[in-house]
Amino acid sequence: MTDTSDLRSPTPDPYLSMDLLRFTTAGSVDDGKSTLIGRLLYDSKSIFEDQLEAMETSSKARGDENVNLALLTDGLKAEREQGITIDVAYRYFATPRRKFIIADTPGHIQYTRNMVTGASTANLAILLIDARKGVIEQTCRHAFIADLLRIQHIVVCVNKMDLVDWSEEVYQNIVKSFREFSSRLQNIVEVTFIPASALIGDNIVDKSTNMPWYQGPTLLYHLESVYVGADENHVEARFPVQWVIRPHSDEWHDFRGFAGRVAGGVFKPGDEVQVMPSGFTSKIKAIYSMDEKLEEAFAPMSCTMTLEDEIDISRGDMIVKPNSPPEPSQDIEAMICWFSSGKTLSGRGKFLLRHTSKEVKAMVREVKYKVNINTLHKIEDDLEFKLNDIGRITLRTSAPINADAYKKNRITGSFILIDEHTNETVAAGMIL
């Protein structure tokens, strides 16, 4: 089932043909990320009356002059007390053209790992800059992380324009200095700049009347119309097996289905496939989505496959195509972001590594360098990873994993490291 959703042509039920855009916010603390999301939802009439009333009541109780739109996403008690975002909040809204999943992330440096979490599934990032402060350390850090996680579309929102007299000069200077920094980033395909005031509502949903010098789109218009090509890799076929389905019933006596979610490429009944890491080959007999037989399956579809031959396959194995297999390897080179506040990584640490549906043991063999986020220079004299540090390491795993480069495939190119004693997720890794 290849479903081409054309945004322009009227369809009988637009809701069933909408596409999905996942975006995240980024930027330093207090730049106005949560306010901007609140404004976006408010002005696009995606806030319900009872939510608005609750916000008005809490704003008044807090002594805020206006309705504090950040209260819409800052839902935790601790966040409301301190007026900052601590953890990612997910919000949803739809316009007739698109459905949006928003991750509103914290700007505070202490919670950078939560920003990374929000960014890992996003296709686009809105990076906020406070017009009074311009490009600062945390702006660069977040732009770097967005790039590292392969978010290809960035919207730089120069916010709080009301506090700089809507000055075009201030705006242009910020555009210039951000361009200087971003030219050194690798994955970003497109950067769009929008001058805005999240507090007052300029250029979020409605065009600003205070900045006639700006001719570009509003934020919402841009989000609705930006072309974000599919993130998925539809070339190299990858099917990590999550679960083996054996009904043990009379009707389905011999059924052995391999259940999972396609991570790359296209699978069709009759296709020649290879099972990694054993290397055995077979042919696809059928692909099911429950009792419906599919003609093809591609990312990100969940399905169940049956094969022509009886081969031993279990969770953690990967079904691929012999023309483009991944390289099973025990030596992994990766960029990691360190998440643990309790433990640091220095020298050789031992961890559990989880990659798609496979879990293996892993030992850090070498820390190559850490990255100084502000200058993008390598740090080679201090190799200890502390909370929020980013850098390059090599790992040795106890069994081969079917590694792809993160650049090629976000699903089969990523992993997490887990501390065996605390069970905490201590690092996120992107395979080079």
Next chain:
Amino acid sequence: MNYTITHLKQLESEAIYILRETAAQFEKPVMLFSGGKDSIVMAHLAKKAFWPAKVPFPLMHVDTGHNFPETMEYRDAFIKEMGAKLVIGSVQDAIDAGKIKEESGARASRNGLQTYVLLETLEEGGYDAAMGGGRRDEEKARAKERFFSHRNEFGEWDPKNQRPELWNVFNGRKHFGEHFRVFPLSNWTEMDVWQYIMAEEIPLPSLYFSHERDCIIRDGVIMAVTDCLELLPEDVPEKMTVRFRTIGDATCTGANLSTAATLEDIIAEVAAARQTERGTRADDKRSETAMEDRKKAGYF
């Protein structure tokens, strides 16, 4: 070639992925089933995820004893058709055994008691993961929830210190005595749920569709008159044409005036709604962070 799937298909695929991960990562998972539309959709997705095998975990109903008869009929028929095992945690039994004490008065709610019974039933059964139909769009504390949400040995949630959850790699590792809450429908909205029910032709309890019944209005909320609702002298039952947007404990779930009798009508109504579906839940109105407080203590 254009390989895209609609957003509803993406949500379905994501939920099925989560359900399979849960079955694979935990020793003894269980699925919460309240008979409400979200848990019905979740159970329907579970059928899809493991077909043609049976769902590899039981369903659990935390029964407050304050049920609409329609919900119970539906529940029993649904579970029978699915061929699943049903585990019941009974609030009434816990009250009768003197383990918990009921709030008194006409505005008493069994919500707090539900948490106790839920945790006790999970512990007694040795369940290490409980799947729930919670959605992030329901409430501001829920908007912060992970797909795999860790609970300490007291069943508590620590919202300030959640595990980072990246890409589609889930970490369900835990120490003895701890458990996880899993939310496969995290990214669904109320509208998505209704659209999916229509697309998949999933039958629902009759309460969701417009019908006439005796109701009272209390604190601005329309409450159905049932055996378990204590009437105050000033309460005058009246016949109203209503339907329910959510179905929970009969004493704290409000009804909406509505003539929506079909899924199409309901979808049109949801699209035009200016109130969230929890806007009619008396339990959320108790304080600004009522939901967060309950969730921290182990509520769903």
